[in-house]
Amino acid sequence: MVGVADIGPYFARIGPNPLRDAFEARRAVMPARGGGPVEPDEVQGRWRSLLAQASERGKRLAYIHVPFCANHCLFCGFYRNAYVGAQASGYVDLVIEEIGREAGAAAIAGVPVHAVYLGGGTPSALSADELSRLLKAVRASLPLAPDCEITVEGRIIHFDPEKIDACLEAGANRFSIGVQSFDTQVRRRQGRRSTREEAIRFLADLRARDRAALVIDLIYGLPGQDPEIWRQDLDTAAALEPDGIDLYGLNLIPGTPLATAISAGKFPSIAELSDLGGLYAEGAAFLRRRNWRQLSNNHWGRTTRERNLYNLLIKEGADCLAYGSGAGGSLGGHGYMLTGDLERHAMAVRAGEKPIAMMTGRDGNAALRHAVTAAFEVGHLELERLERIAGRDLAPLLLPLLQQWQQAGLLVLDEGTADLTVAGRFWYGNLVSAFHDLLNGPPRPARAAA
Structure with missing residues (x-):
């Protein structure tokens, strides 16, 4: 029988302001934990087998990674390589080869791709020719x-x-x-070279083309970004x-230059966790007053052109x-990660292999x-x-937890249907992670704040 011992560690603190202190820490939504690892010597054979099998119908995505940046922004945990022209051009050739070689496989050719995402790194660090060749290869293959x-x-910067x-x-x-952030000093502290005026001019020019959806990413909680600067960022x-x-809350990733600088006392302190929720709520209210549609916890759309399709799918x-x-x-029910080492990636592609560093098997x-993640999202x-x-x-397992979260102000529950409040949306990673833990078998949950 399910009891408090099973769900108690996931209870939120019941207090006057759930945005501030419902939990001790924000939990990230982690990738799949179910299927076990595929043995390294079996990976290539498994991959060829997956490609040969016709996939089930359903919306499909494609992600192309560009692991180059003009410089390392202090808050970023994804920096890998500085952009070097000759190296980047050769890399684009390899990725085009990787895409084209698999294009005719039964698992790929028969199912439409509904969203493609060029991420990084910084895709706009590539040259105009490199971007064009890569995108054309995606469309052709x-x-x-x-x-x-x-x-x-x-x-x-450099996106001319x-x-x-x-x-x-x-x-x-x-x-x-x-x-x-649009604030020049806040931007420069994080390694962003362009000024407020340059950022506004760039975005206005891009918007004026009116040929593609334009999405602006903002972070709240950056060093030196006080509440007034955050309001100015939203207005701008x-x-x-x-x-x-x-709208994303700053995630201070250990080992990043920002984390190192703050620990050394070289930067203004960042916003406390207890303050981040208020900044999120202010941003959500700002956009709601202007009738923007909330597409997911961190994404809002002003026009029907913005669908946020990749992130939702x-x-x-x-x-x-x-x-x-x-x-x-x-x-095909398997997860995989391609090697982050450029040399190993190149060697594998040239050898006719998929440059897989890690693969996990099917997860029942x-x-x-995924239904839990998508619902809370x-x-x-x-x-x-x-x-x-x-x-x-x-x-019996989940309803008592939903009821407790309702008491804590994180959601509104109506006959088994839960709608997150603004506080619940801020803490959604904790809610998703709790359900994942309970449905998969718990690792170590974050506790409610004392």
């Missing part, structure tokens, strides 16, 4: 759906009109621009009339074809876990739907 969302992630036009002509229809972003705005567990050094994907609980969970997927009664 992959079975893209007619309304496929094709996103290029970029930064303001020639590159933008090259992306547009090659088929990109969505740009996700990492602004983080909205005034530019992009198609979408993303990845949470639903859609198969994701991965290409390029450091990319991660899934196919994946559909249930959009702030609406139906217990009955989870039970249909699981094929068993989940209410």
Whole structure:
């Protein structure tokens, strides 16, 4: 019988302000934990077998990783390589070869790709020719759906009109621009070289082209970004009339230059966890007053052009074809990660192999876990739907936890249907992780704040 001992560690603190202190720490939504690792000497054979099998119908994604940046932004945990022209050009050739070689496989050719994402790193660090060749190869080799969302992630620096036009002509229809903050001093502390005025001018020019969705990414909680600067960031972003705005809380990743600098006392202290929730709530209220649609916990759309398709489908567990050094994907119930070492990636592709560094096997609980993740991501969970997927009664395990979270102000519960409050959306990673733990077998949960 399920008791407090099973779910008690996941209870939230009941207090006057759940945005501040419902939990001791924010938990990240981790990748699949179910299927065990495939032995290294079996990986290539398993991959060839997966490619040879016709995949089930369903929306499909593709992710292309560009592991180059103009410089290492202090807060970023994804930096790998500085952009060097000759090296990047050869890398693009290899990725195009990787995409083209698999294009005719039964697992790939028969299922439309509904969203493509060029991420990094910094894809806009590539030259105009490199971006064009890569995007054209994607369009020529992959079975893209007619309304496929094709996103290029970029930064303001070095993303000149020639590159933008090259992306547009090659088929990109969505740009996700990492602004983080418009304040010049806050930006420069993080390694962002362009000024507030340069950032505004770049985004206004991109918006004026009116040929692709424009999404502005903002971060709250950066060093030196006080509440007034955060309000100015929101005002500036909205005034530019992009198609979408993303709001992310600063995640201080151990080992990043920012974490090292703060521990050494070289930067203003970042916002406390107890303050981040208020900044998130302020941003959510700001956009709600302007009638922006909340597409997911961190994403808002102003126009119908912004669909946020890739981000929503990845949470639903859609198969994701991965290409390029450091990319991660899934196919046929298997997860895989490509090597982040450029030399090893090149050697594998030239040898006719998929440059897989790690693969996990099928996970019988994946559909249930993805349903949980996708539901909390959009702030609406139906217990009955989870039970249909699981094929068993989940209410004795999960309903008492949902009821406790309702007492704590994280959601509103109505006959097994839960809608997250603003506080629940801020802490959604904790809610998802708790359900994952309980449905998979708990590792070590974060406790409610004392």
